[in-house]
Amino acid sequence: MKKRTFLKNTAALAAASMLPGSVWSLAKGNRLRTAHIGISNMGMEDLKAISSHELVDVVALCDVDSNALAAAKAMHPNAKTYADYREMFKDMSEGIDAVVVSTPDHTHAPASMMAMENGKSVYCQKPLTHHVSEARAMNKFAAEHNLTTQMGIQVHSFYDYQLATHLIRNGIIGKVKAVRAWSPKNWGFDGPEPQGSDPVPSTLDWNLWLGTSSERPYKKGYYHTGNWRKVLDYGCGTLGDMGVHIFDTPYNALELDVPLTIKNKCRKPTGFGFPENNEVTYIFPGTAHTTDKLKWVWYDGPGAPEKHKDLKLPNGEELPAQGAMFIGEDGRRLLLPHFMQLPKLIVDNEYQELDLSGTEHLGQPVRDYASEGKKHYHQFVDACLGKDECSAPFSYASKLTETILLGTLAGRFPNKTLHWDAENARFAEEEVNELLDAPYREF
Template structure:
């Protein structure tokens, strides 16, 4: 089925009668029955965090890797197991209340859209989708079906990030005109596409791992279980991995929408892997927290970020390994990634954080430096929202726009050093050659 046809058919089902989100998810006994698509690596972490909620019953597990599935089954022996999420959702649609999607990026939208089609709340790992068209479709369906949704950006619920948001919105550095963000991680690959094929491991269903993506021979060490993030067909590079986390707080604090222009300074495209080093410059329309426009520069890969006066720290200190710098009319705010307090800089000197400028003092919360309880907050918020006890802070209405922004930068990597112009109303670039990367056909599998 072509992706466009898939998205149209599932979106049409969103016009059914709407009920409050909690009604869709609430079990008769006041507990939440969850189904997990992808239970290895990050999926295993998601499973542990969701199941740590006292009102969760894990009833279904799905993974294309039988070893990962067996490990999860040992932890949840009562759960039914599947290797094909389509079979699981079809057979257990009346026995599950919410779905957690923790697969490689290219399967996020197909699995999430099918679950939402059944009226199920969805927690989906970041980035929300692999293509811009999918992000818009998921946002549309979640809204039309009135579903509880959450994207897996756990730090969104951490103290330091919420504090930075409140400080910026309280005017600690005035209106912000520039954000610079960085990660030296290298989810890029500058080498050639591998030739030939290797035997598929006995524990892996390669056809199901590929899913809707184009058919390709298996090569050991290139795809499953880890390196898929580096490759165009499956991941979104460093920008799609760490960028979502590090973009999130400035994007949320400044109440940004999608950008007007995007330019990626990187190597020429190879058609297989993402560039190892990217410098992506965005221009956003202004908000009440910014100037008339906002400039955003993202650096990734070995050696990132490049030196710039905006990033110079007092006492010639080194920058944190990853983070973001807000540059405003009255100073700068440094937000390290992660679990470190933001730092206020004025005239080249650190200033003590003045929390009294925050009007809603109850919103500040208490600083926590234990990743365990902090990490579970975002997941538990989703569970509680499904049970009608809370609201999600990163629903698809928000996270789809954040993901779209990220993906526009990824697409710009196909056109090095060329400024692309984005029209949010038509969801098209002014440069027609770039529009073919907004979507891709789905393979029948």
């Protein structure tokens, strides 16, 4: 069935019993009962960070891999365990206040929507969804039901990124005409689709791992546990992984909406994996912080970024491995390394000292990931308890994710400028529109 049909059907099933997550929380003495879907790798880090909040009780753990489930159960012996998140909601929905979704990208929307349709606050890892249609549906549902939501881009709450946002919005380089951002990570795959199948590990429920995605035989080393990001059906490539983090601060600082046009310079599509190298050029409508239009160029993969005068650093210095450069219309630039490094102001190809007056509200620079990393998670917990507000709710995250996904879609039509109609959520190029949605497998 189509995603929109799935979303409509599950909403109808949940509507009768739906209550805001905060109602459950307040009924239980102002503590937050959390359920965690996907608890290996990043999911384990999410579990540790959320549960480190003194007012959190972990009550449910869900993973399709029994090894991951056992490791998490050892940390939280009182939590109930499940392989199927649908069974978890059937069994104990009224005992859950908030849900953390840390699955591969293709399961973000199905699991998050079911959580919201059960009235739960949701923390969902980035990118918010696998398809544009899902991002818009999740944003709409969360807004209509006044749910607390947060996308998992933890550096959004780090000092350096908040400082860069403050500096840009206060005109440190004037109107911004361009942004160039990069990561040399390679979550692409230029080889052929693997043939044949391998025995499914006894610890893995392959059907549940596939979830709503198309049926595919298990092949060792290609999907679970680590390489799904490279595959069109499950991940979003390097752009959907590191791109979300590195896009976030410029996107937020400049208060951008979704782009007008997108062009991806990459190899021809294979129908299986994302390109190993991408150069994606976006044109955005202007904002109060930019020129009439903003050009944004993203580079990823081995060797990224390509050399460009906008990226030349003083004293012949090498660029940081990952980062973003803001370029002002008068040539001033602000370099934002990724991550946990202060932004650097460049004027006439020389570094200039930053004027930090007016930034006292940000506190002091922090260089300790262990303490900084928890901020974004604890902000979500506090927001669920009515003590704070989320800085990356789905209203923001859906637009950022849509922008990212449009870039990955452009990789299916290399070197072609695609024109996006944001109001109607369609491309002028009809052949691209069928990729905005995809069938959901019944599993």
